[in-house]
Amino acid sequence: MRTDPTVQHLRIGQDLLRGRRARRKFAAAVILALVATAAGLAAPLLVKEVISSYSRGGSITAPAVLVGGAALGSTAGSAASGYLLARLGEDMLFRIRQRVMAHALRLPVSTVRSLGTGDLVARITSDAMLLRAVVDTGVVQLPLAALTVAFTLLVMATLDWILVLVTAGSFVVAGIAVAFVLKGVRRSTADQQEAVGVLAQQFTAHLSALTTIKAHRSEQHAADRLGDEAAAVQATSLRAARLESLIAPVMGLGQQVALVSVITSGGFRLAGTQLTTPDFAAFLLYLLQLVQPALVIATGMGRLQAGLAARARLNDVLALPQEGDGAVTAAAVQRQDEAAIVFDKVAFAYAGEPVLHHLSFTVPRTGLTALVGPSGAGKSTSLALIVRFMHPTEGTIRVLGRDVREWTLDELRHRIAYVDQQFGLLEGTVRHNLQLGRHQPFDDSSLTAVLETVGLLEDIQALPHGLETVLGRDNDLSGGQRQRMALARALLSDAEIILFDEPTSQLDSINEKRLRAVMDRLAADRTVVIVAHRLSTVQHAHHIVMIADGTATASGTHRELLDRSPLYRELVASQALASG
Numbered sequence: 001m002r003t004d005p006t007v008q009h010l011r012i013g014q015d016l017l018r019g020r021r022a023r024r025k026f027a028a029a030v031i032l033a034l035v036a037t038a039a040g041l042a043a044p045l046l047v048k049e050v051i052s053s054y055s056r057g058g059s060i061t062a063p064a065v066l067v068g069g070a071a072l073g074s075t076a077g078s079a080a081s082g083y084l085l086a087r088l089g090e091d092m093l094f095r096i097r098q099r100v101m102a103h104a105l106r107l108p109v110s111t112v113r114s115l116g117t118g119d120l121v122a123r124i125t126s127d128a129m130l131l132r133a134v135v136d137t138g139v140v141q142l143p144l145a146a147l148t149v150a151f152t153l154l155v156m157a158t159l160d161w162i163l164v165l166v167t168a169g170s171f172v173v174a175g176i177a178v179a180f181v182l183k184g185v186r187r188s189t190a191d192q193q194e195a196v197g198v199l200a201q202q203f204t205a206h207l208s209a210l211t212t213i214k215a216h217r218s219e220q221h222a223a224d225r226l227g228d229e230a231a232a233v234q235a236t237s238l239r240a241a242r243l244e245s246l247i248a249p250v251m252g253l254g255q256q257v258a259l260v261s262v263i264t265s266g267g268f269r270l271a272g273t274q275l276t277t278p279d280f281a282a283f284l285l286y287l288l289q290l291v292q293p294a295l296v297i298a299t300g301m302g303r304l305q306a307g308l309a310a311r312a313r314l315n316d317v318l319a320l321p322q323e324g325d326g327a328v329t330a331a332a333v334q335r336q337d338e339a340a341i342v343f344d345k346v347a348f349a350y351a352g353e354p355v356l357h358h359l360s361f362t363v364p365r366t367g368l369t370a371l372v373g374p375s376g377a378g379k380s381t382s383l384a385l386i387v388r389f390m391h392p393t394e395g396t397i398r399v400l401g402r403d404v405r406e407w408t409l410d411e412l413r414h415r416i417a418y419v420d421q422q423f424g425l426l427e428g429t430v431r432h433n434l435q436l437g438r439h440q441p442f443d444d445s446s447l448t449a450v451l452e453t454v455g456l457l458e459d460i461q462a463l464p465h466g467l468e469t470v471l472g473r474d475n476d477l478s479g480g481q482r483q484r485m486a487l488a489r490a491l492l493s494d495a496e497i498i499l500f501d502e503p504t505s506q507l508d509s510i511n512e513k514r515l516r517a518v519m520d521r522l523a524a525d526r527t528v529v530i531v532a533h534r535l536s537t538v539q540h541a542h543h544i545v546m547i548a549d550g551t552a553t554a555s556g557t558h559r560e561l562l563d564r565s566p567l568y569r570e571l572v573a574s575q576a577l578a579s580g
């Protein structure tokens, strides 16, 4: 897939510390974590003080209170620091999700189709969660744990440097083994997340086709197919889990070896009086304390690898080029007297498969123009090219006197109302659906008038909350109602060109008649292009273009085409309209 080299990739540091408040929170988290670490580090030395004071016969109250204070400070500091980091992590995740979703919505339709909606959803849910773990462990805990280990070893060295060498040696061997494991963790997490994306994509696709699956009693077959994808996720997850499960035991082994070696050699040094009992007790406490940060480093590195693999998947989305205004030039000439739409020898292919071949036709500025022709001829593709969902591979398309590539997307799509075959509704209120793409709200009387015009007012008033009813889950509309909603939306727009792709396919004859009246009214002063199979909808059009196999074979009025085009006559005959 093509990527955009100029894209701003996700950088955890920058994304985490965006804004002064975030930086202040981060500083507080670091200070609290440092206080907690320092208090934790001081505790064994204070314990040593308690033992020394006791053996000297002195009071142990003050050092004992300090031990308690250090333990409390360490716990409270690390809890507060953890919470602040969690907040920062959530803030970062919120921004990243917003950014990736906004980017995905601006991708070309073909890119989103090829990526898959389910896979995209997996990226902003599951991958983003993995990235969040990087903040918990990678940003503060990991460096702090490394600092703790270094300081602890330093303090231990003041107690007995030979025992420190024994300790460090054991942990270094364990660390080398863990580093090998971590390498595999990143690779297997990337595989695992990819498999999760495929599963999410497949599940989404199956749910979209749920009624078809049920009608064919194919639930079990579908479940088996999804089961295969789930098994692929399981296999990759197990590979990652196998590797991750090695980390803690390897570090544990390092600690065991260190403990045995330190106790053995410490015993000798104790007997040889090179080491005192309080020093040895403090040394052992430090050794036990060392395990926790060492484990944090090892498991944290594992999570860091997983998070980096997830970040790569989010960056892959951000690197995809959005729909752009690449060819727009200020000097673009707009010919005011030209037809509304001109196709000039346009060719187009889906993934290398040619669909349109030297397609040429014009659409006048006002009046109703119909594109007719056999299924698969390329009619819907032509409409999609006009709104620039895709680009022709050859030839040019001119809209309102200007090459379609020379319009900015905003300007172009503001001038065109496009009603596609899906009659898509957003999950939102009726009002929100009608308002789509408009910044100024319509008043209720305008909405009511338009709903009345398309014959939908009664249906909407019958909904539980009228215009405020949320459409989607429990309050869905019928196919015909959706079609009329899409029509109402087009009527509310002040677009100069209106494109309808099969607007009557789900309408009864009363509503089809109503739609024809609406289209005629629109066509009086705007450009209306309609793709229709039912010739009854379009036989009265001012201009009909016959498209077959990606080429315009004839154009004219219904009567002219009846005379000129054998294919048109055939279409008409098949729909018994010859008398029209």
Ligand SMILES: Nc1ncnc2c1ncn2[C@@H]1O[C@H](COP(=O)(O)OP(=O)(O)OP(=O)(O)O)[C@@H](O)[C@H]1O
Binding pocket: 350, 351, 355, 373, 374, 375, 376, 377, 378, 379, 380, 381, 382
């Ligand atoms: N997204 C797509 N990816 C690949 N091929 C496609 C895609 N959409 C359409 N096609 C193919 O392009 C050709 C033209 O399709 P198009 O939808 O433009 O035809 P149409 O004339 O509108 O057909 P219909 O009247 O059945 O809606 C068909 O062969 C179709 O299979």
